[in-house]
Amino acid sequence: MHYVEDADAHKSHLQRILDDIAGRGIVDVIFGGDIGTFAAVPAFFEAMWDHNFTPEVVLGNHDAYANVRPWWGTGPVEGKLCSSTSEGPWRRIILDSSDNIIGERQLAWLARESESARRAAIFVHHPVLEMNTPIDRSRAALRDRADLKAFLNGLDCEVALFCGHYHMTDELREANIRLSQGARGWPDRLCRRHHRRRRQHRRNVLAHAGKSGAMVPSYGIASSYCIFGSRG
Numbered sequence: 001m002h003y004v005e006d007a008d009a010h011k012s013h014l015q016r017i018l019d020d021i022a023g024r025g026i027v028d029v030i031f032g033g034d035i036g037t038f039a040a041v042p043a044f045f046e047a048m049w050d051h052n053f054t055p056e057v058v059l060g061n062h063d064a065y066a067n068v069r070p071w072w073g074t075g076p077v078e079g080k081l082c083s084s085t086s087e088g089p090w091r092r093i094i095l096d097s098s099d100n101i102i103g104e105r106q107l108a109w110l111a112r113e114s115e116s117a118r119r120a121a122i123f124v125h126h127p128v129l130e131m132n133t134p135i136d137r138s139r140a141a142l143r144d145r146a147d148l149k150a151f152l153n154g155l156d157c158e159v160a161l162f163c164g165h166y167h168m169t170d171e172l173r174e175a176n177i178r179l180s181q182g183a184r185g186w187p188d189r190l191c192r193r194h195h196r197r198r199r200q201h202r203r204n205v206l207a208h209a210g211k212s213g214a215m216v217p218s219y220g221i222a223s224s225y226c227i228f229g230s231r232g
Helices: 007-023 040-050 065-072 104-113 145-153 186-196
Strands: 028-031 054-057 083-087 090-094 119-123 158-163 170-174 177-181 205-208 225-228
Touching (some): 090 104, 145 177
Parallel strands (some): 090 119, 119 158
Antiparallel strands (some): 205 225
């Protein structure tokens, strides 16, 4: 796998992606992880705000909570950048797996946030279901994913997982969980529904998959993204 190491090139790529997003009338942006080094963080948020986006950030394994906190503030779980909002029938939840673990406190918070959810759209950098790739059997996998998967399987609702990290695209399903790796498959169908209903929704959400460019020294640039819109 080849990684471009020219920081200016990554800034140019990010600018092109953000210009395309803005041209589609999208307002809310979910970035799926791997902003990059500490030096990249200010420029990343400034680029988002220059486009008048309202960003949400999923921290990846090449991010650090301490680096992003000055730009984002604190969350409901100490040391974790997580959040929860409602979008129609969906509960949209951001999880922080930047230190390769969800952790007991974040899992307890997730239990409270998902208690009454009819449908849950969960964004987390690391895949939660096992994938048929050697990297999934290495130390790159989420350390406590068995605990997270067991909890999600126990929910009495539909769970849509949006993940990145492995630099590949895939779609998996297990019980009530649909996992979209690298923003393809099921999210694409959400996109098509959303485009048909676009005039009925003033708030558009863009899910940036965080699936490629994660090991570069500055900007983590993903090559694909999809619009996530609430239904109903």
